Amino acid sequence: MHRYPRWPIHLTLLGVSFVMLVPFYWVLKTSVSGENIFAYPPSVIPKNPHLFYYVDVWYYIPFARYFLNSVIVSFLCVAANVVFNAMAGYALTRGFAGKSLVLMLFLSCMMVPFQATIIPAYLMTGRLGLLDSHLGLALPQMSTIVCIFVFKASFDAVPRSLIDAAKIDGLSEWRIVWRVMMPLAKAAIATNVILGFIWSWNNFLWPLIVTRSADMQTLPLGLARFLSYQEDTTGALYAFCIMVLAPGILLFLLAQKEFIRGLTSGATKG
Amino acid sequence: MSAAATHPEAPGRPRLLARKRVRQTMLVWCFLLPSLAIFLIYRVIPLGWNFVLSFQDWSPMRPARWAGLDHYEEMFFHDEVFWTACWNTLIFMASAPLAIAMALGLALLVNADIRGRDVYRTIIFISYPLMTVAVAIIWRWMFDERVGLINYVAREAGLVDRPIPFLNSFTWALPSVIAANIWQMLGFYMIILLTGLQNIPQNLYEAAAIDGAAARHRFRRITLPLLKPSLFLCFVIGMLNSFTSFDLVYVMTGGGPARATELLVTYIYKLSFVQTKFDYAAAVTVFFFVLLIVVAWGANRLSGGNAGAVEAD
Numbered sequence: 001m002h003r004y005p006r007w008p009i010h011l012t013l014l015g016v017s018f019v020m021l022v023p024f025y026w027v028l029k030t031s032v033s034g035e036n037i038f039a040y041p042p043s044v045i046p047k048n049p050h051l052f053y054y055v056d057v058w059y060y061i062p063f064a065r066y067f068l069n070s071v072i073v074s075f076l077c078v079a080a081n082v083v084f085n086a087m088a089g090y091a092l093t094r095g096f097a098g099k100s101l102v103l104m105l106f107l108s109c110m111m112v113p114f115q116a117t118i119i120p121a122y123l124m125t126g127r128l129g130l131l132d133s134h135l136g137l138a139l140p141q142m143s144t145i146v147c148i149f150v151f152k153a154s155f156d157a158v159p160r161s162l163i164d165a166a167k168i169d170g171l172s173e174w175r176i177v178w179r180v181m182m183p184l185a186k187a188a189i190a191t192n193v194i195l196g197f198i199w200s201w202n203n204f205l206w207p208l209i210v211t212r213s214a215d216m217q218t219l220p221l222g223l224a225r226f227l228s229y230q231e232d233t234t235g236a237l238y239a240f241c242i243m244v245l246a247p248g249i250l251l252f253l254l255a256q257k258e259f260i261r262g263l264t265s266g267a268t269k270g
Numbered sequence: 271m272s273a274a275a276t277h278p279e280a281p282g283r284p285r286l287l288a289r290k291r292v293r294q295t296m297l298v299w300c301f302l303l304p305s306l307a308i309f310l311i312y313r314v315i316p317l318g319w320n321f322v323l324s325f326q327d328w329s330p331m332r333p334a335r336w337a338g339l340d341h342y343e344e345m346f347f348h349d350e351v352f353w354t355a356c357w358n359t360l361i362f363m364a365s366a367p368l369a370i371a372m373a374l375g376l377a378l379l380v381n382a383d384i385r386g387r388d389v390y391r392t393i394i395f396i397s398y399p400l401m402t403v404a405v406a407i408i409w410r411w412m413f414d415e416r417v418g419l420i421n422y423v424a425r426e427a428g429l430v431d432r433p434i435p436f437l438n439s440f441t442w443a444l445p446s447v448i449a450a451n452i453w454q455m456l457g458f459y460m461i462i463l464l465t466g467l468q469n470i471p472q473n474l475y476e477a478a479a480i481d482g483a484a485a486r487h488r489f490r491r492i493t494l495p496l497l498k499p500s501l502f503l504c505f506v507i508g509m510l511n512s513f514t515s516f517d518l519v520y521v522m523t524g525g526g527p528a529r530a531t532e533l534l535v536t537y538i539y540k541l542s543f544v545q546t547k548f549d550y551a552a553a554v555t556v557f558f559f560v561l562l563i564v565v566a567w568g569a570n571r572l573s574g575g576n577a578g579a580v581e582a583d
Contacts, residue, residue, distance in 0.1 A: 009379050016376060017393045020453070023408045026419050030411065041426075042417050084304040091301035096294070102302060109313045111566070115514050115535050116559040119323065119542050119552055120316035128311075140312040143305040173297050202401040204517040205535075209543055220403040224521055227407060238411065241404050248400050256392060259399060260461055 024245075027238045034235025053239035060236055063243070065215065066222040070201060073137045073218060077200035080142035082192050086185070088143065089151025090177050110145045115205070122209050132212040141200050146266045147192045154188035155181055187261070194255070194262035201248070219244050317559075323552035330546065341553035352554060354529050355537040356561075358444060359512060362451070362533060363565075366508025369452040370501065373459030378493075380460070381467045391464070395457035402454065406521035409450035413437050413522075437523050443530045447522050451515060459504045466500025467493070502573045509569065513562050534558045 031053055033046035057063055092103070114121070121140060122131075130136030158181060166180050182189065204220040211217055217225065223244055230237055252259050324341055328334040345352050376394060380387045397405065412419050413436035421433040436446040470493065478488050516535045519525060525532040525540065538558065541551035 006382075006384055009382055009384055013376075013379055013390045017390060020393050020397060020457075022419070023412050023453070027408050027411060042419070042422055080304075084308070087301040088305040091298045094294075094298050096298045102306070105306075105309070105314070109309050111563065112313050112317055112559070113510065113514050113562065114312075115516065115538070116555055116562070117313060117316035117320060118538070119548055119555060120319035121312050122543075123319070123548075124311060124316060139308065143308045145309070148305060173294075173301075177301075198399050202399075202403075204401075204403050204520075205539070208520075209539075220401055220517070223401075223403050223407065227410075227521065237407065241407050245400055245404050249396065252396060252399055253392075260395065263399060263458065264462055264465060 027241055030235055031238035031242050032235075034238075053235040054243070056234070056236040057240045057243060060230075061222060061226055061240070062214075063222075063240070066217055066219045069134070069137075069216060070218040070220075072134050073207075074197055074200045076134060076138035077141050078193050078196040080138070081144060081147055081196035082189060084143040085147040085192055086151050086177060086182060086189075088148045089188075090155055090181060092148070092152045093155045106145050106148065114140065118205070118209060121206075125210060131210055132216050134216075136210050137207055137216070137218070138200065140206060141196070141203070144195065144199070144266075147195060150188045150191050150265055151185060154185040158184050190255075190258045191262040191265055194259055195266045198263070320552050320555055323549055324556045326549055328549045330548070337549065341550050342557075344550065345553055345557065351529055351532060351537060355532045355534045358530075358532055359534045361444060362448060362515065363509055363512035365448045365452060366505060366512060369455055370459050370463075370504045370508060372452075373456055373504070374463050374497075374501075376456070376460045377463035377467055381464055391457075391461070395461055397454045397456075398458040400454075402517035403521050405450065405454050406518045409446075409453070409518075410437065410522050413446050413450075438527050440527060440530045443523055443527060447519055447531050450522065451511070451518055454518075455508070455511060458507070462504055462507075463497065463500050466497045470496045498573070502569070505569060505573075506566070509562075509565055513558070534561075 029044075029046050032049040032051065033043075034053055092099070125131055125136050125139070128136070130139065162180060163176060166176050171179065202220065203218075204224070207218045207221050208224075211221060223240060226237060226240055325337060325339070326334045327337040327340070380390050380394070413421075415421060415433050415435040415438065418433075418436070420436070421430070424430045425433065434442060436442045474492050474496075475488055478492060483491070512533075514535060515533065516539065519531050519533055519536050520539075523531045525536045534554065535558075538551050538554050541547050541554060
């Protein structure tokens with residue numbers, strides 16, 4: 001089927017790509033020049049680009065602190081997701097009394113978006129004494145149902161005879177999960193890591209509610225706060241924006257296939 | 271089928287077997303425990319608590335009193351902001367089909383056998399996994415009244431005489447936020463539809479071509495019907511997205527000007543964590559949740575069955 005001409009397709013896609021990329025360029029340009037914050041008309045190509053705004057960010061805000069908080073919370077989320085979801089996913093491959101009840105509970109929990117529970121979730125976190133702590137920030141996202149099912153599907157594909165062989169060799173259930181199942185579920189682990197990371201790294205609403213002190217702010221919070229203090233008066237805001245976006249874009253480009261597979265399998269996150 | 275029953279080393283020693291089975295069951299529940307605890311603490315109990323709270327008069331540092339349906343009465347009959355937020359949420363949701371139609375077009379284009387299609391896919395998808403707060407700041411800047419790129423282009427092209435204050439205008443604020451949302455979601459819809467397209471067997475098209483079916487007939491009779499599950503998945507995502515979009519609105523407009531972009535989520539957040547009217551916010555949340563379930567159920571009925579099921583077990 002090579003009869004249709006190609007150039008209209010390329011033209012359309014180039015146009016769309018342009019629309020997708022221009023906002024990045026515009027912000028990048030402002031972050032290295034800051035020139036059109038006060039001046040009209042804006043220049044399309046930056047004159048005298050400089051990196052002073054990137055330096056400013058370090059003076060205006062504790063960027064390293066925000067970054068560290070984000071890393072700690074994301075790490076807690078990712079590690080907990082892999083371990084807890086793998087355990088639950090393995091349990092669901094077994095037959096046991098009450099399994100259908102658990103499955104029903106999981107499937108109905110998927111219908112409850114986090115936004116529908118924020119008030120009691122906040123009060124609950126307060127009762128647990130976890131407000132304004134890394135653990136409190138991470139806890140609600142430490143296990144996700146979609147990811148449990150990703151692990152379950154992956155474990156279901158492991159042949160039964162392999163597990164039986166491991167049992168005859170005297171491995172405990174715990175070791176079967178870690179030594180036999182996990183190495184065979186690399187794709188599921190990658191999906192868990194990526195989803196856990198994206199959901200915690202980008203999360204804004206929950207940190208906004210739970211965080212009290214400036215020391216506990218994560219990157220999205222710091223960005224929003226910086227905006228409310230400075231409005232659009234400084235190029236440093238856009239430099240900050242680029243500094244926040246760059247690691248994400250880099251990670252995405254490095255592991256594109258895994259990202260896309262992970263995100264599509266976690267499409268209907270509850 | 272129980273795992274213990276098929277266990278290879280199951281000789282006729284019933285007591286040992288029974289003990290083993292109990293141990294296995296215990297182990298399974300231990301494995302489930304962390305996840306179950308998290309879902310209990312953050313999904314099940316909050317949902318019930320929220321429901322109870324919506325019938326109470328309560329604020330921190332004050333004992334709870336029974337309020338009956340007071341909050342619901344206030345919400346339905348005396349709260350105009352609530353209705354604005356509902357309406358805006360529905361408009362936000364109505365933008366999803368538009369985005370999905372565009373994504374379908376793009377999916378067909380990047381599915382074509384052309385050079386550099388992987389690059390196009392990457393470029394169109396890349397905005398999706400990025401931090402929404404940063405995306406919101408980017409689009410605030412694009413929509414800026416004085417020096418935003420959009421106003422600049424519109425003025426240079428002679429489309430407008432005076433710059434439009436997109437995010438400060440009653441008419442333009444919501445469409446602007448929706449445009450930014452579509453920009454972020456478009457690539458995701460496209461990838462889902464692309465996966466659906468790639469799962470359609472090629473020989474169907476070949477057979478149709480041999481039978482002399484025109485391209486548009488092939489699209490109507492083969493592509494669309496077989497793409498239905500992917501399209502439905504997109505609608506579900508779009509619906510969830512419209513109910514849960516908080517970051518974009520909060521950062522771009524804060525719900526303003528004068529509630530023109532207030533969504534149910536942002537309203538719930540403001541009621542509870544700015545005005546500390548937790549009890550009233552709980553009532554709005556109950557309505558929010560019921561509305562979500564009704565819409566999801568309706569969509570599922572329309573799609574004709576369990577297209578939304580994640581796992582067939």
